[in-house]
Amino acid sequence: MMLPPATQRRRLLAPLVAALMLGLPLAGQADTAFTYDIPAIAPEVSSESEEKPGWATERFAVAAANPLATDAGYQVLKAGGSAIDAAIAVQMVLNLVEPQSSGIGGGAFLVHFDGEEVATFDGREAAPAAVDGGLFLDEEGEPLAFLDAAASGLSVGVPGTLRMLEMAHKQHGVLPWSELFAPAIRLAEDGFMVSPRLAESLAGEERLRDDPQAGPFYYPDGEPLEAGATLRNPALAEILRQVAEGGSSALHTGAVAHDLVLRVQGHAERPGTLTREDLAGYEAKQRAPLCTPWQAYVLCGFPPPSSGHLTVMQILGILEALPEVEAPMVDGVPSEAWLHTFLEAARLAFADRGRFIGDPAFVDAPGGDWSSMLAPDYLAKRAELVDEQSLGSGGAKPGNPGELATAWGQHPLQPEYGTSHISIVDEQGNALAMTTTIEQAFGSRIMADGGTGLPGGYLLNNELTDFSFTPEDAEGRPIANRVEAGKRPRSSMSPTLVFARDGEQRGDLVASLGSPGGAAIIHYTAKSLVAMLDWGLDAQEALDLPHAITLGGPVYLEQGRFPAATLEGLAERGHEVSERELVSGLQAIQVVGEGFFGGADPRREGVVMGD
Numbered sequence: 001m002m003l004p005p006a007t008q009r010r011r012l013l014a015p016l017v018a019a020l021m022l023g024l025p026l027a028g029q030a031d032t033a034f035t036y037d038i039p040a041i042a043p044e045v046s047s048e049s050e051e052k053p054g055w056a057t058e059r060f061a062v063a064a065a066n067p068l069a070t071d072a073g074y075q076v077l078k079a080g081g082s083a084i085d086a087a088i089a090v091q092m093v094l095n096l097v098e099p100q101s102s103g104i105g106g107g108a109f110l111v112h113f114d115g116e117e118v119a120t121f122d123g124r125e126a127a128p129a130a131v132d133g134g135l136f137l138d139e140e141g142e143p144l145a146f147l148d149a150a151a152s153g154l155s156v157g158v159p160g161t162l163r164m165l166e167m168a169h170k171q172h173g174v175l176p177w178s179e180l181f182a183p184a185i186r187l188a189e190d191g192f193m194v195s196p197r198l199a200e201s202l203a204g205e206e207r208l209r210d211d212p213q214a215g216p217f218y219y220p221d222g223e224p225l226e227a228g229a230t231l232r233n234p235a236l237a238e239i240l241r242q243v244a245e246g247g248s249s250a251l252h253t254g255a256v257a258h259d260l261v262l263r264v265q266g267h268a269e270r271p272g273t274l275t276r277e278d279l280a281g282y283e284a285k286q287r288a289p290l291c292t293p294w295q296a297y298v299l300c301g302f303p304p305p306s307s308g309h310l311t312v313m314q315i316l317g318i319l320e321a322l323p324e325v326e327a328p329m330v331d332g333v334p335s336e337a338w339l340h341t342f343l344e345a346a347r348l349a350f351a352d353r354g355r356f357i358g359d360p361a362f363v364d365a366p367g368g369d370w371s372s373m374l375a376p377d378y379l380a381k382r383a384e385l386v387d388e389q390s391l392g393s394g395g396a397k398p399g400n401p402g403e404l405a406t407a408w409g410q411h412p413l414q415p416e417y418g419t420s421h422i423s424i425v426d427e428q429g430n431a432l433a434m435t436t437t438i439e440q441a442f443g444s445r446i447m448a449d450g451g452t453g454l455p456g457g458y459l460l461n462n463e464l465t466d467f468s469f470t471p472e473d474a475e476g477r478p479i480a481n482r483v484e485a486g487k488r489p490r491s492s493m494s495p496t497l498v499f500a501r502d503g504e505q506r507g508d509l510v511a512s513l514g515s516p517g518g519a520a521i522i523h524y525t526a527k528s529l530v531a532m533l534d535w536g537l538d539a540q541e542a543l544d545l546p547h548a549i550t551l552g553g554p555v556y557l558e559q560g561r562f563p564a565a566t567l568e569g570l571a572e573r574g575h576e577v578s579e580r581e582l583v584s585g586l587q588a589i590q591v592v593g594e595g596f597f598g599g600a601d602p603r604r605e606g607v608v609m610g611d
């Protein structure tokens, strides 16, 4: 485990540690196998881009977006817990310390490997039974402004994270479910230090302060909490106690569910329709993973309702079908020539994504099988559209994988934000990649206290804004990802496990990775995979590389990270280029020899720990 030296850590945290009675087990947990100690680490990293060292471990490793969350997973693994046990502890602490990104009010996708089989668990939010394609249209039939739709009761989908974790824990858990909530409960009761990133998110957020529960909690005296402030969350501690004892039903039924429904239906401006029946009826799903051969590897990821794996693998497949770029990296950053082919591949892949992908319970795969979108001869045909000059903004049109009979309309472009990624490998040979979200930063900006009447609580997602706001396109064709009752919105989340390729078979585990970042998750993941698997960079070097994205229109390069000549060269090739912040939150763990090497995104507060 590589952290600041113990003496330095103690110095940084002396006041917190003294205040927190370090090392006392939780009441009622003294006889159990796992007892949680509040760690001698703090979110001392700044919210500015921070150089990360990369972390070598021998037996197990956990990577998450906040040091306290990573540490909770580390303590679970050290106590003999499995990867899924650790993921539960990490997720609950993330809910507390990185509330803007994920939690029990949201949804998640988990790719799990138990040493033999790969399984995918779907905890994506579902649309309530009473909604239809007009959910985000105003009286005139025009789509609502994005933020108005997001910060409302309309956008709240039935949460799925807890049901999903419970399903995976039943199959792969080692430690008792109830023990895995101890870190989050303890930190919620005793208090934790607000991290720079949370403080910055609170300061930059306009609508959260209007929420009757979140306003006074995160903006005491009207001012946002500052980094380093100690925050307790008694309502969340109480809710998690109930979940620890009663399982996911403590959220989906009873008083906590009742409170959730009241808050959604009671939203002052735009109430939603979510009911107790919607909550009680939610089920996590185990789906067949998509495992796709690429070069010397097999990459396993999430099928629809995520567009992640299909779009990542379309990009990688198109790149593979094109002649190899001679110098993909120049002076430590991706070259103009490589970026051009990458961006053209992304244009083509996003055109298909916008046409074909939606919840498979509602949308048939092209040709009856999603793998039609990844067929090598189809991608080779798509690669023929890549030329010296860019297809330009809006120039890439969808193809026709699987000779699709139904004519879907094209999905309009909409923003997505927020989210967190967790990668874990345990000592028993399990590995997982889990991306978890409440969609935007602070989700629907509705905080629920579970009916406890205590300060704090958890935030409800705005995942339904991942549906198309308009049910049909300008030609009147239905959009695959339109709102429908009970449907799960299309996602970009791309949790990925990489394996060696043994012929067409899956061999040993090579890596686990994923990222937040809205639709750009796909670019961040695809480029990091190329960097690690094709260019031979280690996990940290790969995550450090600057980003370039396009959803089919303008190209955005990460602010200040590429030479001016690259911007000019891409513009000459017909890309509409500008620079902006591109705040990924990648986490990756690679298998290296007998051990592991983990990387965390320099753009966020994540760290890796392990022994």
Ligand code: GLU
Pocket: 416, 417, 418, 419, 420, 437, 438, 439, 440, 463, 466, 490, 491, 492, 493, 515, 516, 517, 518, 519, 521
């Ligand atoms: N809601 C988005 C999705 O599921 C993720 C948002 C984000 O990562 O920023 O694809």
